[in-house]
Amino acid sequence: MVIERNDTDVLILGAGGAGLFAALHALQADPDLDVTIAVKGLLGKCGCTRMVQGGYNVALAEGDSVERHFMDTIVGGKWLPRQDLAWKLVETAVVRIHELENEIGCYFDRNPDGTMHQKAFAG
Structure with missing residues (x-):
């Protein structure tokens, strides 16, 4: 098995409300950052924020x-x-x-x- 390696400045685990908000704030602080969001489901269709109904x-x-x-x-x-x-x-x-x-x-x-x-x- 080959493990893929990704280089990034900021790695955010999860794409619920907090994760997406963190990504937004990171990019607002420094638009040149390479921000990666790792999500195990479909973006916008998974995460705790969706489960607690906002x-x-x-x-x-x-x-x-x-x-x-x-x-x-x-x-x-x-x-x-x-x-x-x-x-x-x-x-x-x-x-x-x-x-x-x-x-x-x-x-x-x-x-x-x-x-x-x-x-x-x-x-």
Whole structure:
């Protein structure tokens, strides 16, 4: 068996929402980068984002906060997540969801009052 070798500057494993968003940000940071996305299924038809029907965890609701989202992430992960990375995730989630919607064109369900529809996820 011959193993094929590919050289790349950035290798992204997975083509769900996070993987594709990472590729976009890498190329925005440096358009000369050679970015490779490795996916085991059909691009756009596989990945966790498709399986959760577009769910995205973010603290947007009245009474919610980045701190609460952080603790939900840490406790839901049984204290295994790296806290510095978990904080970065929840701290930037609000900015990212607006970027996904306003710049990328992702559609998120809305409530009758125009706010983003939210639901609890497992964890």
